[in-house]
Amino acid sequence: xxxxxxxxxxxxxxxxxxxxxxxxxxxxxxxxxxxxxxxxxxxxxxxxxxxxxxxxxxxxxxxxxxxxxxxxxxxxxxxxxxxxxxxxxxxxxxxxxxxxxxxxxxxxxxxxxxxxxxxxxxxxxxxxxxxxxxxxxxxxxxxxxxxxxxxxxxxxxxxxxxxxxxxxxxxxxxxxxxxxxxxxxxxxxxxxxxxxxxxxxxxxxxxxxxxxxxxxxxxxxxxxxxxxxxxxxxxxxxxxxxxxxxxxxxxxxxxxxxxxxxxxxxxxxxxxxxxxxxxxxxxxxxxxxxxxxxxxxxxxxxxxxxxxxxxxxxxxxxxxxxxxxxxxxxxxxxxxxxxxxxxxxxxxxxxxxxxxxxxxxxxxxxxxxxxxxxxxxxxxxxxxxxxxxxxxxxxxxxxxxxxxxxxxxxxxxxxxxxxxxxxxxxxxxxxxxxxxxxxxxxxxxx
Numbered sequence: 001x002x003x004x005x006x007x008x009x010x011x012x013x014x015x016x017x018x019x020x021x022x023x024x025x026x027x028x029x030x031x032x033x034x035x036x037x038x039x040x041x042x043x044x045x046x047x048x049x050x051x052x053x054x055x056x057x058x059x060x061x062x063x064x065x066x067x068x069x070x071x072x073x074x075x076x077x078x079x080x081x082x083x084x085x086x087x088x089x090x091x092x093x094x095x096x097x098x099x100x101x102x103x104x105x106x107x108x109x110x111x112x113x114x115x116x117x118x119x120x121x122x123x124x125x126x127x128x129x130x131x132x133x134x135x136x137x138x139x140x141x142x143x144x145x146x147x148x149x150x151x152x153x154x155x156x157x158x159x160x161x162x163x164x165x166x167x168x169x170x171x172x173x174x175x176x177x178x179x180x181x182x183x184x185x186x187x188x189x190x191x192x193x194x195x196x197x198x199x200x201x202x203x204x205x206x207x208x209x210x211x212x213x214x215x216x217x218x219x220x221x222x223x224x225x226x227x228x229x230x231x232x233x234x235x236x237x238x239x240x241x242x243x244x245x246x247x248x249x250x251x252x253x254x255x256x257x258x259x260x261x262x263x264x265x266x267x268x269x270x271x272x273x274x275x276x277x278x279x280x281x282x283x284x285x286x287x288x289x290x291x292x293x294x295x296x297x298x299x300x301x302x303x304x305x306x307x308x309x310x311x312x313x314x315x316x317x318x319x320x321x322x323x324x325x326x327x328x329x330x331x332x333x334x335x336x337x338x339x340x341x342x343x344x345x346x347x348x349x350x351x352x353x354x355x356x357x358x359x360x361x362x363x364x365x366x367x368x369x370x371x372x373x374x375x376x377x378x379x380x381x382x383x384x385x386x387x388x389x390x391x392x393x394x395x396x397x398x399x400x401x402x403x404x405x406x407x408x409x410x411x412x413x414x415x416x417x418x419x420x421x422x423x424x425x426x427x428x429x430x431x432x433x434x435x436x437x438x439x440x441x442x443x444x445x446x
Contacts, residue, residue: 010437012037012045017054017075017436021100025058025074046073053079054436075100080141080431083128083182084423086189087147087168089113089216092124093420096135099435101428104135111167120167121174128175140182141435143175144427146189146419148217153234158186163255183430189213190237191228192422193380193414194221199425202378202413209376210368212239212361214288214383215416217256218264220368240265244363263360269383272356277349292357293386295350300390302347354387358394365395365409366402376408385415 003011012035019034020026026034032042049055050073058074077098086093093108109127111120132140147168150159158169176184194211197203203211207226213219220237222229229236240261241251251259262268266288273291365377377399378384379392388411396409414421 009045009048012041013049014436016042016045016049017432020055020073020075021432025072027061027069027072029069031073049073077102080435081132081135081137081139082424082427082431083132083140083143084420084427085124085128085143085145086420086423087124087145087171089148089165092127092171094128094131095420095424096131096137096140097424097428099141099428099431101424103424104137105131107131107134115167117166117170120165121170124167124171125174125178129178140179142427142431143179143182143184144192144423144425144430145172145175145184145186146192146423147186148189148219150238151186151188151230151234153230153232156185159234183434185426185430187423187426188219188221188230188234188237189419190219190221190380191230192426193412193418194223194378194422195228195425196414196418196422197378197380197412198223200414200421201418202410203376206376208374209378210237210372210374211378211380211412212365212368212384213381214264214361214379214387215381216266216288218261218364220364222372222374224372224374239364239368242364242367244367246360246363260364264357264364266383268360269357272360273353276353276356278353289382289386291353292383292391295353296386296388296390298347298350299354300388302351354391354394357387358391358398361391361395362398362402365399365407369399369403369405369407373405375406376410378410378412380412380415380418382416385412387411 015035016031019031023034028042028046031037031046032039035042037045046055053076055073056076057071059072060070061072077100080099081104082097082099082101084095084097090113091108091110093106095103095106097103107127107130109123111123115123132138147158149161149164149168151157152159158172160169172184172186175182190211190213193213194203197211198206198209203209203223206223208224210223211221213221218240220239222236240256240259242260243250243258244260244263247258247262249258251257251261256262269288270286270291273286273295278291278295361379368374368377377395379387379395384391392409392411396407399407399409412418
């Protein structure tokens with residue numbers, strides 16, 4: 001049965017708005033070309049969307065730069081303001097953006113372990129209000145929050161967890177109370193990171209993949225056939241509880257110590273680095289990100305030196321042929337591991353550490369691959385980004401030996417910022433879904 005005229009208009013309007021979001025400002029002629037609609041239909045929808053305050057003329061194009069065909073239309077970005085929050089055990093980061101997702105202001109603040117629940121919530125809310133003010137927004141339409149822990153699939157609320165600060169759960173309610181007009185939602189941080197990698201990061205070409213989050217703790221997000229999978233209780237990807245060989249004990253229902261967390265969380269990574277002889281700068285507190293980045297940097301430098309010796313290029317990483325200088329290609333896999341210590345003895349403990357860390361990560365990744373066959377695993381989070389291709393290549397090599405299922409291991413391009421980016425994308429999607437739908441409740445411009 002053909003769509004009614006009102007339904008057809010709504011479909012056309014949403015199509016045009018999505019194109020303006022994806023492509024940026026367009027002329028009516030460009031909208032006609034991209035939508036395949038007739039010129040009168042495009043003229044009608046432009047008039048409707050302009051009258052609704054959703055689009056406006058943002059400029060002109062063409063040599064003459066005048067006349068109706070030269071007008072360039074764009075989404076009215078200040079129709080609504082959005083906020084994204086990344087809440088961690090030790091602090092919170094906030095971004096405020098307009099309706100098209102353009103960041104207007106952002107800030108972060110630490111929240112100490114000894115801060116009480118009430119003061120911690122007040123600090124976080126005050127940060128949101130300060131960033132709103134800096135962005136020029138007097139109200140928010142949608143707030144997206146990324147947090148560690150389980151999200152109840154029925155209520156959408158952050159479930160109580162003995163291992164996480166109580167202020168995390170209280171913050172959601174506090175924001176809803178202080179921002180009564182805003183739509184506030186919370187999602188698991190690793191799930192948001194995966195959405196960001198799928199939309200803007202290293203997994204843009206993948207409909208199916210798993211993101212392994214490596215940060216203060218561990219987590220995983222599962223995307224199958226383009227859709228994020230949360231599981232019956234919202235716990236898909238709680239890989240920290242995965243029983244693994246090499247751990248001192250089994251995890252419990254309330255504590256992931258003894259699971260994969262014991263092998264790959266930040267504390268375990270720092271301890272492993274110390275045992276392998278990775279040193280930190282004098283006076284600095286060792287961190288998982290710091291030791292992994294330092295090790296990857298040493299190995300990367302040693303590999304460049306080896307390639308230089310093998311090609312006569314020296315440590316500069318360039319080879320000369322016919323008077324022209326060209327960059328060296330290839331990956332570490334093309335260099336014999338035995339050659340690295342010869343080129344740089346300082347890289348020996350770094351190589352040992354990355355090998356041992358890859359052994360640990362491969363245990364968890366192999367379990368995921370055996371069950372889901374994702375074809376691609378992204379090493380995400382700050383630690384995954386610090387390890388770079390040096391760590392990813394080692395994990396992929398081990399997975400190739402442990403499973404017959406072909407699996408590519410990639411390094412995040414977004415790192416720790418993926419959570420905030422994912423929260424902003426979900427807030428933008430939710431706001432546009434409401435505002436771009438006929439009959440939405442009116443929202444005054446901020």
